[in-house]
Amino acid sequence: MESQTDTGQMEQRKGRRLVLFPLPFQGHINPMLLLATILHSKGFSITIIHTNFNSLNPSNFPNFTFHSIPDGILESEASSKDVVALAKLLNTKCVEPFRDRMVKLLSDVSEEPISCLISDAFFYFTQAVADSLRLPRVVLRTGGLSSFVVFVAFPLLRERGYLPIQDSQLEEPVAELPPLKVKDLPVIDNVDPDSYYEIIAGMVNESKASSGIIWNSFEELERSELDTLRQEFPNPIFPIGPFHKYYLTSSSSSLLDQDQSSISWLDKQAPKSVIYASFGSLAALSEAQFLEISWGLANSNQPFLWVVRPGLVCGSEWLEPLPSGFLDTLNGRAHIIKWAPQLEVLAHPAVGAFWTHNGWNSTLESICEGVPMICMPCFTDQKVNAKYVSQVWKVGLQLENGSDRLEIERCIRRLMVEKEGEEIRDRISKLKDKAKFCLQRGGSSLQNLDSLVSHIFKLES
Numbered sequence: 001m002e003s004q005t006d007t008g009q010m011e012q013r014k015g016r017r018l019v020l021f022p023l024p025f026q027g028h029i030n031p032m033l034l035l036a037t038i039l040h041s042k043g044f045s046i047t048i049i050h051t052n053f054n055s056l057n058p059s060n061f062p063n064f065t066f067h068s069i070p071d072g073i074l075e076s077e078a079s080s081k082d083v084v085a086l087a088k089l090l091n092t093k094c095v096e097p098f099r100d101r102m103v104k105l106l107s108d109v110s111e112e113p114i115s116c117l118i119s120d121a122f123f124y125f126t127q128a129v130a131d132s133l134r135l136p137r138v139v140l141r142t143g144g145l146s147s148f149v150v151f152v153a154f155p156l157l158r159e160r161g162y163l164p165i166q167d168s169q170l171e172e173p174v175a176e177l178p179p180l181k182v183k184d185l186p187v188i189d190n191v192d193p194d195s196y197y198e199i200i201a202g203m204v205n206e207s208k209a210s211s212g213i214i215w216n217s218f219e220e221l222e223r224s225e226l227d228t229l230r231q232e233f234p235n236p237i238f239p240i241g242p243f244h245k246y247y248l249t250s251s252s253s254s255l256l257d258q259d260q261s262s263i264s265w266l267d268k269q270a271p272k273s274v275i276y277a278s279f280g281s282l283a284a285l286s287e288a289q290f291l292e293i294s295w296g297l298a299n300s301n302q303p304f305l306w307v308v309r310p311g312l313v314c315g316s317e318w319l320e321p322l323p324s325g326f327l328d329t330l331n332g333r334a335h336i337i338k339w340a341p342q343l344e345v346l347a348h349p350a351v352g353a354f355w356t357h358n359g360w361n362s363t364l365e366s367i368c369e370g371v372p373m374i375c376m377p378c379f380t381d382q383k384v385n386a387k388y389v390s391q392v393w394k395v396g397l398q399l400e401n402g403s404d405r406l407e408i409e410r411c412i413r414r415l416m417v418e419k420e421g422e423e424i425r426d427r428i429s430k431l432k433d434k435a436k437f438c439l440q441r442g443g444s445s446l447q448n449l450d451s452l453v454s455h456i457f458k459l460e461s
């Protein structure tokens with residue numbers, strides 16, 4: 001990995017520090033901590049600033065320095081399902097504590113000098129703080145390039161009447177962004193649209209104002225979106241993913257305990273037979289949806305490993321909505337857990353398909369293991385990711401929202417049994433190879449990583 005790095009520069013970099021600031025949600029923490037590990041391997045010292053809300057466990061990362069800041073988020077705000085309101089609060093309440101912490105870090109002469117701040121794109125307030133401290137800020141955008149291009153187009157989409165979405169237009173194509181239809185636009189139901197547009201604008205505009213944007217993606221996957229962004233954005237863009245495939249020993253940044261019983265259960269299943277179902281860390285299902293999914297899985301006759309996160313089903317603690325005796329009738333064909341070691345699960349030979357909400361991390365992790373997807377996006381970028389999986393890369397099938405058990409059963413059959421599934425499997429296995437090559441000597445992501453390191457090095461002077 002270091003083969004292309006100029007060793008002279010590497011020497012000079014030693015003694016330089018990067019300050020990283022992850023957004024406190026699982027799908028954002030994982031890639032930021034992986035990025036920290038990658039940059040640490042390039043000779044940088046790492047300081048992580050994190051909020052008290054969804055606080056991190058420093059003992060998993062003994063090589064990094066951690067500082068927590070009091071975010072002032074109340075219990076009631078933290079447990080709210082309104083992620084837009086929470087993102088806005090974080091961007092308001094963290095300003096002073098973050099600034100105070102940065103001032104302390106910058107004036108601490110016992111530590112190495114700080115080259116730059118790397119913040120999550122959704123912590124958009126940090127651009128103004130960094131400017132005021134004359135500190136360069138680089139952004140990590142944890143989602144894909146494809147959905148970002150759509151976020152960039154939000155002002156246009158609003159001007160042309162695509163947004164806010166009208167139910168009568170759901171099936172209409174978005175002519176400016178093929179192959180998206182109106183229903184694929186990355187919105188969230190039941191939140192204040194103006195607040196949502198505000199955080200998206202903050203995320204896009206302050207990314208544009210930054211000294212560079214890092215992506216957990218790779219050129220071969222999203223080349224045309226990368227070209228679009230390189231034309232529209234003045235700052236450099238570095239797709240250096242997939243982060244979790246750098247073969248560094250990286251520690252877990254999971255906020256929940258990962259149930260290892262899933263691996264011993266998978267060990268007993270036939271190759272490529274299991275459907276792994278998980279809908280990420282934030283998505284929620286209604287009780288009716290949950291029951292249709294349960295019956296769809298049960299009736300598919302395939303073994304399944306299902307992550308039912310506590311709180312996944314609105315109004316329930318865990319599995320209460322399941323009919324009594326449901327699991328007994330399946331004779332060991334099902335294993336339900338609260339949280340999985342997802343990377344290990346997807347890499348397990350018994351897994352044949354991933355039924356996912358298409359969070360960007362899950363999507364990329366599935367591609368990297370060559371596991372075809374059943375797509376059931378819930379909100380925001382997941383909708384764009386699902387469309388790309390099913391219609392651009394053609395490595396999965398998308399279930400329509402509100403699918404019933406018969407449709408689910410049919411979709412599983414198409415993927416697991418029919419010829420269509422074989423073709424999809426073949427395509428994702430080729431994409432898996434591309435993901436692998438970009439991290440090999442001369443590969444696009446390694447080259448971009450070298451450019452990123454040189455770029456950071458130039459920022460200091």
Ligand code: UDX
Nearest residue numbers: 026027030280281282307339340342359360361362382
């Ligand atoms: C959120 C948003 O929902 C998503 O749209 C955005 O792209 C990223 O932030 P999240 O719901 O957390 O994503 O899903 P995802 O991006 O897939 O990230 C989940 C992470 O948790 C993955 O790295 C996955 O490996 C991990 N995970 C998930 C586990 O370790 N165990 C599990 O059981 C499920």
